[in-house]
Amino acid sequence: MSKIKTVKDNTSWIITDDKDKNKVGSIVKHSPNEYAVRFKGTGKIFSKTDLVKSFGSQIFREDRPKFLERDKTNTVYDYESDCKPYNKMWYVKHKLPLYTKETKSKSYYCAGFYLINKKTWHEEFCPKLITLEKYKFHGPFVNVYQMKAFQRKYL
Numbered sequence: 001m002s003k004i005k006t007v008k009d010n011t012s013w014i015i016t017d018d019k020d021k022n023k024v025g026s027i028v029k030h031s032p033n034e035y036a037v038r039f040k041g042t043g044k045i046f047s048k049t050d051l052v053k054s055f056g057s058q059i060f061r062e063d064r065p066k067f068l069e070r071d072k073t074n075t076v077y078d079y080e081s082d083c084k085p086y087n088k089m090w091y092v093k094h095k096l097p098l099y100t101k102e103t104k105s106k107s108y109y110c111a112g113f114y115l116i117n118k119k120t121w122h123e124e125f126c127p128k129l130i131t132l133e134k135y136k137f138h139g140p141f142v143n144v145y146q147m148k149a150f151q152r153k154y155l
Contacts, residue, residue: 010060015039027051027059079112079140082126091129097140098129112140113147121155123147 004027005014015025025039027046035046051059074081076088076097085099097111108129116122117136123144124131138154141147 004055004059006059013059027055076111079142080125081109081111085111094132096129096132110140112142113144114139114141115147115151115155121151123151 003016003018005016006012007014011029013027014023015027016022017024025037027038028036030036030045033048035048035051037044037046037051046054048060074084076085076099077090079097081099083101085101086103086105087098087100089098090096091098091110098108099111100106100108109126110129110132111126114124114127114132115138116124116127116131138150139147141150
């Protein structure tokens with residue numbers, strides 16, 4: 001008996017031995033309806049229906065979501081905030097998404113990720129507006145990956 005492990009959804013799989021978990025074969029998508037199957041040294045081309053007949057329908061993961069929806073409750077104009085934002089607004093002069101942490105607060109925070117130059121460049125998430133008015137900064141960034149990419153390219 002063999003087991004199928006997915007390497008990349010609907011594209012490539014590894015066939016392992018049930019007893020000792022050693023790799024005994026592989027399945028790789030060759031074209032839209034052709035899959036190259038190598039099993040114990042022999043190779044053969046299978047169609048999608050042949051694969052389902054041989055290995056079962058669980059090999060294809062159609063039910064998985066392509067992406068996960070982000071939680072929109074803690075966002076200000078599509079930028080994440082560190083808590084539930086109140087008094088959301090867009091600061092036109094500096095192009096910043098602003099919010100307060102309480103309904104009657106006078107301290108404004110900037111949603112998103114930022115690079116702030118306080119002698120050296122620091123990464124900050126949701127800094128106070130007064131900090132960004134005081135120091136040179138880059139941002140807002142939607143996520144950490146955008147910020148890191150900008151940092152590698154320009155700083």
